[in-house]
Amino acid sequence: MRPLNEMREVTIGGIGITKWGFYENAEWYDFGSEAILAALKDAEMEWKDVQAAFCGSVYQGTGSGHQAIKEIGLTGIPIINVENACSSCASAFRLAYQMVAAEIYDIVLAVGMEKMPRGPIPSTAFRPWELKLGFNVQPANYANIAVQYMKNTGATMEDFSLVTIKNRRHGTLNPNARFQKPVTLEEVMNSRLVAIPLRLLHCCPLADGAAAFILCSKDKLKSKHKVITVAASTLTSGVYGEGYPPADLIPSLKYPPAMTLSELSAKQAYEVAGCGPADIDVVQAYDTMAPAELWDLEELGFCKPGEAPHLLREGVFDLNGKIPVNTDGGLMSRGHPLGATAGGQIYEIVLQLRGQAGLRQVKDAKVGLAHAMGAGPNSAVTILKR
Amino acid sequence: MTKDGKMIFPLNEGLYTLPSLPDEKTQLIGSKCTNCGELFFPKKDKGLCIHCQQITLEEVKLSRQGKIASFTIVLQPPSGGFYHGPVPYAYGYVDLPEGVRIETQFTGDFNTLEIGGDVELVIEKLYEDAEGNEFVTYKFKPLKD
Numbered sequence A: 001m002r003p004l005n006e007m008r009e010v011t012i013g014g015i016g017i018t019k020w021g022f023y024e025n026a027e028w029y030d031f032g033s034e035a036i037l038a039a040l041k042d043a044e045m046e047w048k049d050v051q052a053a054f055c056g057s058v059y060q061g062t063g064s065g066h067q068a069i070k071e072i073g074l075t076g077i078p079i080i081n082v083e084n085a086c087s088s089c090a091s092a093f094r095l096a097y098q099m100v101a102a103e104i105y106d107i108v109l110a111v112g113m114e115k116m117p118r119g120p121i122p123s124t125a126f127r128p129w130e131l132k133l134g135f136n137v138q139p140a141n142y143a144n145i146a147v148q149y150m151k152n153t154g155a156t157m158e159d160f161s162l163v164t165i166k167n168r169r170h171g172t173l174n175p176n177a178r179f180q181k182p183v184t185l186e187e188v189m190n191s192r193l194v195a196i197p198l199r200l201l202h203c204c205p206l207a208d209g210a211a212a213f214i215l216c217s218k219d220k221l222k223s224k225h226k227v228i229t230v231a232a233s234t235l236t237s238g239v240y241g242e243g244y245p246p247a248d249l250i251p252s253l254k255y256p257p258a259m260t261l262s263e264l265s266a267k268q269a270y271e272v273a274g275c276g277p278a279d280i281d282v283v284q285a286y287d288t289m290a291p292a293e294l295w296d297l298e299e300l301g302f303c304k305p306g307e308a309p310h311l312l313r314e315g316v317f318d319l320n321g322k323i324p325v326n327t328d329g330g331l332m333s334r335g336h337p338l339g340a341t342a343g344g345q346i347y348e349i350v351l352q353l354r355g356q357a358g359l360r361q362v363k364d365a366k367v368g369l370a371h372a373m374g375a376g377p378n379s380a381v382t383i384l385k386r
Numbered sequence B: 001m002t003k004d005g006k007m008i009f010p011l012n013e014g015l016y017t018l019p020s021l022p023d024e025k026t027q028l029i030g031s032k033c034t035n036c037g038e039l040f041f042p043k044k045d046k047g048l049c050i051h052c053q054q055i056t057l058e059e060v061k062l063s064r065q066g067k068i069a070s071f072t073i074v075l076q077p078p079s080g081g082f083y084h085g086p087v088p089y090a091y092g093y094v095d096l097p098e099g100v101r102i103e104t105q106f107t108g109d110f111n112t113l114e115i116g117g118d119v120e121l122v123i124e125k126l127y128e129d130a131e132g133n134e135f136v137t138y139k140f141k142p143l144k145d
């Protein structure tokens, strides 16, 4: 196996995103192609420059990327559809990165797009006998982790609520987010109980949306944006013995893993990038449920186990804190179009490193990390540098 | 069959023993690896141990008592239309002394659920259909102290 950090440097040629929310009169190929065209424009490239396309989505069915690209024009390039649950776009991004790093192509598109199904969402992780017992309630699966986290760390319901409040506050500065209004502690604590101890406002909202990236070798860059390189893009899909209720994984009591899935993907990413958590200036963590952001930050190495609630209260993860987390409002504000979600995270890191994040700009951000999790299970860590 | 012609069905087949003698008690059925010792519930029909990848699993009956590892009380019905039991309902995980974690619904007084609390296996109705037929399942119930 050839180490990725010995391969060709890969840069971000261009980025594109759409407003995230509910599109009642448009399909994924409509706003997906809109994001691709925005990325091309940002890259100052022509569609005919793109040599391969990796298209992430979860619910759009067969050939979903082809449908989006048909809106722009087929050019004979390979189009590969990537379904990897909530890590789909990070996985598409990783494949594009590897293609450029390995010098197979010079300019590659990665896109994530999703029009979420309306009504109940089927889960493939649970077996029929488990569905009959009601084990497939996503907030309840996180609630089972949350009560253990509370017991082990002393974290409180209020700590979880403070994650929602912080991210929704950041979201007020993101014009592409589904929710751009802040919420109060009272509103979170009075929202409907879904699965004790989690309430509705501890759960991220759904949304439709898309994000696209042109990845290229440095010599192909055309725009005058600051040069952003991909320092690492890792993906790990499950380790033996780790419990992860959202993916219907029960922990092994006899053979617990040496490292969790998140810890392993983060370790691999830091090794390839040649940096550690202390070098990261801005973080997009995985806040599909409010408490998950807390243990995510711990597993990514930004603090010791159990320390995140305390640091959150101190403002360390605020926009102007020492480690700004979910600067665009996270899943809590953006909403969660499964196949596009990780793209929203990477998009924000690029904006921050370029210094184009406007009112939510983190001062002088040079290195950023995005972490997508999800069913499978998958854990994808992307580190970008300028 | 119950006396008024209603039937009792297990919600799922093969998860627990069906006692034939009056003083015999129901137990969950799992798999144990004779190579690495790993335990699984439910039992794995292929006999393949997903820890050591050997075809070395044998069927075992599991302990009837354990401790609550975690629990939640669900206040909204699950999606998909597969679940016909009551809402709210409680579910979570129980650790058995031989070293295996079981995903389960809880029954009894939900206010007595606590992490580390002692629970015991019971077989109980989850719901009945329009004809009055009962569908029963394994659950764990807090032990009275």
Ligand SMILES: [Zn+2]
Pocket: B033, B034, B035, B036, B037, B038, B049, B050, B051, B052, B053, B054, B056
């Ligand atoms: Zn084994």
